Every structure is written in structure tokens, then in C-alpha cells.
Amino acid sequence: MLDLLYPMIGSVALILGLVARAFPSDRWLTRLNIVSLLLWATYFLLIGGHGAFTSLLIGVAVAFSAEARKPHLSRGFLGLEFLMIPVIAIMLGPRETLPLFGGVMFSVGVAFFSGTKLTLAFLTGELIWLCYAIWLGATFGILAAMAAITALLVRSLQRWLQDPTKRQGR
Numbered sequence: 533m534l535d536l537l538y539p540m541i542g543s544v545a546l547i548l549g550l551v552a553r554a555f556p557s558d559r560w561l562t563r564l565n566i567v568s569l570l571l572w573a574t575y576f577l578l579i580g581g582h583g584a585f586t587s588l589l590i591g592v593a594v595a596f597s598a599e600a601r602k603p604h605l606s607r608g609f610l611g612l613e614f615l616m617i618p619v620i621a622i623m624l625g626p627r628e629t630l631p632l633f634g635g636v637m638f639s640v641g642v643a644f645f646s647g648t649k650l651t652l653a654f655l656t657g658e659l660i661w662l663c664y665a666i667w668l669g670a671t672f673g674i675l676a677a678m679a680a681i682t683a684l685l686v687r688s689l690q691r692w693l694q695d696p697t698k699r700q701g702r
Contacts, residue, residue, distance in 0.1 A: 590639070
């Protein structure tokens with residue numbers, strides 16, 4: 533039964549994450565990303581990616597607090613994520629710290645940035661998650677990271693085309 537469940541969860545999370553990253557609106561990116569993060573947390577828990585599961589749950593807390601306009605909570609959860617890195621490294625090994633580093637990039641983006649800086653923070657996080665998914669051998673994770681990177685690049689291009697001052701180098 534689980535052999536069918538985790539591919540379905542990974543597929544839905546992948547599609548939802550792509551839809552979220554394709555929106556030029558920061559608000560929709562954040563909201564859909566919360567649902568996608570919950571699905572990815574479930575997926576990685578099922579395949580044994582405990583560092584990823586931890587990072588994704590903290591990411592949900594950061595995104596919720598940012599969406600609720602509670603920046604002090606976002607920063608608190610971001611601090612918790614930083615503190616979890618050595619704990620996870622000791623308990624689970626260095627591989628499982630990669631999702632926390634990627635998660636920190638997402639959390640920093642959500643907590644402090646908007647627009648191009650938010651997109652760059654997400655791109656950096658996705659590149660780290662791609663490395664982790666490759667190391668773990670998580671097929672849906674690899675596909676999701678590659679697709680998300682593509683969607684974020686498209687998002688950047690859309691925003692750039694909508695703002696003529698950026699095309700003129702100002």
C-alpha cells in the first residue's frame with residue numbers, strides 16, 4: 533500500500549509546487565507552497581528522509597507565521613532551523629543536514645524578502661534540495677527540484693518582462 537501512496541503524494545506535491553512557483557504573485561507562491569511543504573514532509577517521512585521531514589515542518593511554521601504577518605515568529609522558527617542543523621548532523625549524519633540548509637534559504641526568503649530576492653532565495657534552496665534528492669535517490673524529489681528551478685526561472689523572467697526598469701539596467 534505504501535508503495536502506491538508515496539508516489540501519489542510526491543506527484544501531487546510536485547504539481548502543486550510547480551503551480552505555486554509559476555505564480556508571479558508572492559502571496560500565492562507562499563500559500564500554495566505551504567500545502568506543497570506539508571505533502572513533501574509526508575513524502576520524505578515515508579521514504580526515510582528524516583532531515584527533510586524536520587526541515588519541511590519548520591518551513592511550514594515559518595510560512596504560516598509569515599502569512600499571518602507575525603515576523604517575530606518567522607524569525608524564531610528560522611532560528612530553530614539553524615539550531616537543528618548540528619542536532620540533525622549528530623543524530624542522523626551530514627546528508628540529512630542538506631534539507632535544513634535548503635530550508636533555511638526558503639525560510640530566509642519567506643521571512644525577509646519579496647520579489648526577486650525571494651525568488652533567488654527559493655532558487656538557492658531548490659539547488660540544495662536537488663543535491664539532497666540526488667544523494668537520497670528520491671526520484672520525485674529530483675524531478676520536483678528540477679521542475680521548481682525551471683518554474684522559478686520562468687517566474688523571474690515574467691517579473692523581469694513586466695518591469696521595464698529592470699530591462700534597462702536601472
